[in-house]
Amino acid sequence: MTGFVRDFAEGDRSQADLLGGKGANLAEMCRLGLPVPPGFTITTEACRAYLRDGVVPDGLDTEVGEHLARLERQMDRRLGDPSDPLLVSVRSGSKFSMPGMMETVLDVGLNDDSVNGLARHGGERFALDSYRRLIQMFGSTVLGIEPKVFATALAELKDDRSSVDDAGLAVDDLRELVSTYQGLVLQHAGRGFPQDPREQLDLAVRAVFDSWHTPRATFYRQREHISEDLGTAVNVQAMVFGNRGASSGSGVAFTRDPATGASGVYGDYLQHAQGEDVVSGIRNTVPLSDLIELDKPSYEELLRNMAALERHYRDMCDIEFTIEAGKLWMLQTRVGKRTPEAAFRIAHAMAGEGLVDLDEAVLRVTGAQLARLMFPRFDDAVAKQSLTVGIGASPGAAVGRVVLDAGTAVTWSERGEDVILVREETNPDDLQGMVAACGTLTSRGGKTSHAAVVARGMGRPCVCGAEALLVDLVQRQVQVRGGPVLHEGDVVSLDGTTGEVYAGAVPVVDSAVVRYFDGKAVEDPVVDAVAALLTHADGVRRMEVHANADTPEDAARARRFGAQGIGLCRTEHMFLGPRRVLVERLVLATNDSERDAALAEMLPLQREDFTRILAEMDGLPVTIRLIDPPLHEFLPDLTQLSVEVALDDEQGRGNPTRHRLLAAVRAAHEQNPMLGLRGVRLGLVIPGLVAMQARAILEAAADRLAVGGDPRPEIMVPLVSTVGELARMRQVLAGVAEEVESRRGFAVPHRVGTMIEVPRAALTADQIASEADFFSFGTNDLTQMTWGFSRDDVEAAFFPAYLAEGVLAVSPFESLDTEGVGSLITTAVAKGRQVRPNLALGVCGEHGGDPDSIQFFESAGLDYVSCSPFRLPVARLEAARAVLRGDARR
Ligand code: PEP
Ligand code: MG
Numbered sequence: 001m002t003g004f005v006r007d008f009a010e011g012d013r014s015q016a017d018l019l020g021g022k023g024a025n026l027a028e029m030c031r032l033g034l035p036v037p038p039g040f041t042i043t044t045e046a047c048r049a050y051l052r053d054g055v056v057p058d059g060l061d062t063e064v065g066e067h068l069a070r071l072e073r074q075m076d077r078r079l080g081d082p083s084d085p086l087l088v089s090v091r092s093g094s095k096f097s098m099p100g101m102m103e104t105v106l107d108v109g110l111n112d113d114s115v116n117g118l119a120r121h122g123g124e125r126f127a128l129d130s131y132r133r134l135i136q137m138f139g140s141t142v143l144g145i146e147p148k149v150f151a152t153a154l155a156e157l158k159d160d161r162s163s164v165d166d167a168g169l170a171v172d173d174l175r176e177l178v179s180t181y182q183g184l185v186l187q188h189a190g191r192g193f194p195q196d197p198r199e200q201l202d203l204a205v206r207a208v209f210d211s212w213h214t215p216r217a218t219f220y221r222q223r224e225h226i227s228e229d230l231g232t233a234v235n236v237q238a239m240v241f242g243n244r245g246a247s248s249g250s251g252v253a254f255t256r257d258p259a260t261g262a263s264g265v266y267g268d269y270l271q272h273a274q275g276e277d278v279v280s281g282i283r284n285t286v287p288l289s290d291l292i293e294l295d296k297p298s299y300e301e302l303l304r305n306m307a308a309l310e311r312h313y314r315d316m317c318d319i320e321f322t323i324e325a326g327k328l329w330m331l332q333t334r335v336g337k338r339t340p341e342a343a344f345r346i347a348h349a350m351a352g353e354g355l356v357d358l359d360e361a362v363l364r365v366t367g368a369q370l371a372r373l374m375f376p377r378f379d380d381a382v383a384k385q386s387l388t389v390g391i392g393a394s395p396g397a398a399v400g401r402v403v404l405d406a407g408t409a410v411t412w413s414e415r416g417e418d419v420i421l422v423r424e425e426t427n428p429d430d431l432q433g434m435v436a437a438c439g440t441l442t443s444r445g446g447k448t449s450h451a452a453v454v455a456r457g458m459g460r461p462c463v464c465g466a467e468a469l470l471v472d473l474v475q476r477q478v479q480v481r482g483g484p485v486l487h488e489g490d491v492v493s494l495d496g497t498t499g500e501v502y503a504g505a506v507p508v509v510d511s512a513v514v515r516y517f518d519g520k521a522v523e524d525p526v527v528d529a530v531a532a533l534l535t536h537a538d539g540v541r542r543m544e545v546h547a548n549a550d551t552p553e554d555a556a557r558a559r560r561f562g563a564q565g566i567g568l569c570r571t572e573h574m575f576l577g578p579r580r581v582l583v584e585r586l587v588l589a590t591n592d593s594e595r596d597a598a599l600a601e602m603l604p605l606q607r608e609d610f611t612r613i614l615a616e617m618d619g620l621p622v623t624i625r626l627i628d629p630p631l632h633e634f635l636p637d638l639t640q641l642s643v644e645v646a647l648d649d650e651q652g653r654g655n656p657t658r659h660r661l662l663a664a665v666r667a668a669h670e671q672n673p674m675l676g677l678r679g680v681r682l683g684l685v686i687p688g689l690v691a692m693q694a695r696a697i698l699e700a701a702a703d704r705l706a707v708g709g710d711p712r713p714e715i716m717v718p719l720v721s722t723v724g725e726l727a728r729m730r731q732v733l734a735g736v737a738e739e740v741e742s743r744r745g746f747a748v749p750h751r752v753g754t755m756i757e758v759p760r761a762a763l764t765a766d767q768i769a770s771e772a773d774f775f776s777f778g779t780n781d782l783t784q785m786t787w788g789f790s791r792d793d794v795e796a797a798f799f800p801a802y803l804a805e806g807v808l809a810v811s812p813f814e815s816l817d818t819e820g821v822g823s824l825i826t827t828a829v830a831k832g833r834q835v836r837p838n839l840a841l842g843v844c845g846e847h848g849g850d851p852d853s854i855q856f857f858e859s860a861g862l863d864y865v866s867c868s869p870f871r872l873p874v875a876r877l878e879a880a881r882a883v884l885r886g887d888a889r890r
Contacts, residue, residue, distance in 0.1 A: 567866020
């Protein structure tokens with residue numbers, strides 16, 4: 001089939017590229033025989049051609065005419081027919097859902113004549129109300145008139161008639177409103193509201209195409225990493241009416257609870273309303289379960305359809321529906337967005353129900369979701385001052401200052417404040433504010449309102465429909481009905497799970513998932529789901545997960561969180577705090593005896609550290625890295641010391657020791673300390689340092705062996721650039737090993753390897769492998785040196801511009817640059833294994849815990865990833881997902 005237009009009946013769900021997500025799912029519902037109002041989809045290809053050339057592609061208008069004619073035959077009504085008009089909706093629908101970001105025009109086909117035809121069948125009030133909605137929507141969306149122009153006219157009319165809501169307006173009032181709106185169109189757009197229904201349709205289609213490039217849509221795509229090139233499809237569909245009196249209404253439904261993942265249907269219903277009224281949160285909805293009282297047959301049919309959709313999609317679906325005069329219509333479905341809690345519970349439950357297997361269940365949850373479940377929550381044990389309760393729309397705890405508009409949210413957050421965006425309701429223009437805020441609070445709307453959907457997508461806490469809040473933008477304050485007044489800047493705490501809003505900053509506690517990993521008894525269905533899916537993941541993954549841990553406490557936690565070893569113990573971290581002076585003394589020593597004294601003091605401390613860590617990790621490998629202190633972090637600051645010494649001299653307090661220290665610090669000062677005397681270079685320059693550390697490690701291991709332990713030390717040399725450095729270190733290590741063996745009377749098994757964190761080391765990995773039992777990729781330094789970006793300064797300096805300009809989509813320090821740094825890694829893997837086929841390979845830079853990077857490490861064939869203890873569960877899950885995704889591709 002060619003051409004730019006498809007009837008719904010012609011497609012299926014696999015065609016989201018061409019038909020957009022909405023169009024493909026409408027087609028699928030048709031295939032399932034569900035009651036979908038007929039219509040057709042104009043493809044994304046047509047949109048791309050239009051956006052490229054600035055005019056609709058040849059043949060599109062003719063095709064739309066043909067499909068429209070077919071639709072008219074199916075419905076037995078004609079677009080704009082004065083006696084009984086067909087009306088259509090014109091909606092955007094791109095491949096990836098972009099809720100509320102693009103345009104929609106409803107009721108296309110109404111004009112001064114056909115409004116009478118509609119009145120004959122649906123009543124005058126309904127017809128006139130639909131007409132004024134069309135002029136308003138068309139005026140703002142297609143003709144670019146400010147929406148408030150219409151809103152003001154409506155408010156004035158209601159004021160004049162002393163009516164609080166639309167229903168209070170008489171039929172004649174609506175007729176007057178239509179005429180006022182038409183006048184406003186003429187005045188603001190310089191043309192009348194088009195009376196030709198086909199012209200309405202064509203202009204609406206173009207407006208939807210154009211809305212791909214609105215600033216808010218562009219911003220949304222950047223945030224969600226959606227390509228700019230996709231374009232949107234346009235769905236033209238016969239209108240059905242939820243605003244046709246009490247036997248009509250519209251709703252949104254989920255086949256399971258999208259917030260908690262509990263089974264049972266969830267949703268909101270609004271009688272006598274169109275779908276937009278439900279989502280906008282303008283009127284408060286009733287729970288879907290109330291529909292059984294209002295219209296039992298439709299309720300039961302809806303439940304049957306929902307069950308059919310969930311079985312068919314084998315996933316939680318969200319659904320939009322309308323009931324027109326007792327007849328149910330399915331308007332939209334898609335696999336529903338959900339919170340992390342819900343993602344785990346639903347995947348686990350569906351595996352239990354046999355809808356999916358456990359592999360599929362593991363693929364349906366992500367490391368990012370798991371990471372969010374490990375965030376802290378509010379402390380139950382602390383007394384809190386509840387201000388009000390709304391609907392818990394997106395879970396989590398948020399504490400911040402009240403801000404009342406998106407602009408303020410952005411400005412305050414840029415100056416480092418945590419803010420909570422408080423609005424009556426949000427709309428897509430609030431998106432930047434929601435991104436800047438740590439939580440969103442609205443006084444209107446339910447679980448499916450804009451604020452709720454967007455917040456859930458972002459994983460930020462949100463409380464909606466807190467009706468007791470009166471947001472006053474003039475006084476810049478929020479009156480809590482029957483309670484205090486909150487001024488902009490006051491601190492509040494939101495619980496997005498329960499919907500509670502508290503005054504002040506409520507303290508937060510660990511998550512239930514973290515408590516579970518810490519070995520505490522926790523009864524929580526989310527924890528059960530996480531545990532079950534991680535157990536399965538552990539059986540699936542090929543790579544091991546190790547931890548970066550420098551203390552016995554971290555090592556113990558790492559083990560509880562599933563570590564299969566320590567991949568990086570940074571020994572310089574053992575000299576932070578009061579022990580720092582030992583490093584200072586060592587580096588600044590001016591003669592052998594000063595240096596040996598410092599080393600002698602370090603030895604027992606190190607041995608004690610290593611013994612405790614080896615004990616915690618008994619039976620598992622512990623990779624201990626020789627000291628790698630960037631000297632600027634360990635030595636006194638040159639400028640500050642110079643000033644102090646000068647002041648002392650001036651005040652007659654000068655002393656020779658301080659002068660010697662200053663001279664030594666000056667001598668050791670480096671312009672680029674991160675490229676200076678670090679890592680193995682220090683080991684080569686300071687005699688005795690490496691031997692002291694090796695002795696501490698091997699003696700600690702010998703002590704453990706002596707008491708029946710199973711220590712598995714691995715000694716790792718940092719910042720190697722050439723095999724010569726490594727060979728010298730090995731010699732020193734071998735000497736110490738022999739000495740320890742002869743003193744203790746038994747050998748201490750251990751391995752010696754190197755970090756690969758200098759590009760030259762990666763490029764000469766074959767030579768280096770001849771001296772190494774293992775490689776561990778230090779992707780922090782490897783990224784720094786490959787890009788020439790300073791890892792300490794880059795984020796503050798030019799990086800934001802790089803991200804804003806789109807030169808980089810994400811920081812290469814967060815997510816591995818697979819093309820550049822990744823290519824060095826694959827080179828090193830190949831060269832290393834060529835020389836030493838059983839070379840063990842791991843990664844211990846920050847990327848070891850990053851989901852996207854883990855996918856790369858799996859494909860590069862590494863044996864393990866190493867990351868901070870808290871990221872271990874994420875790494876376990878992602879390592880399994882990497883295997884499963886790889887399988888799926890084969
Ligand atoms: C690295 O460079 O990736 C690494 C793990 O070492 P450090 O972060 O300690 O420099
Ligand atoms: Mg490093």
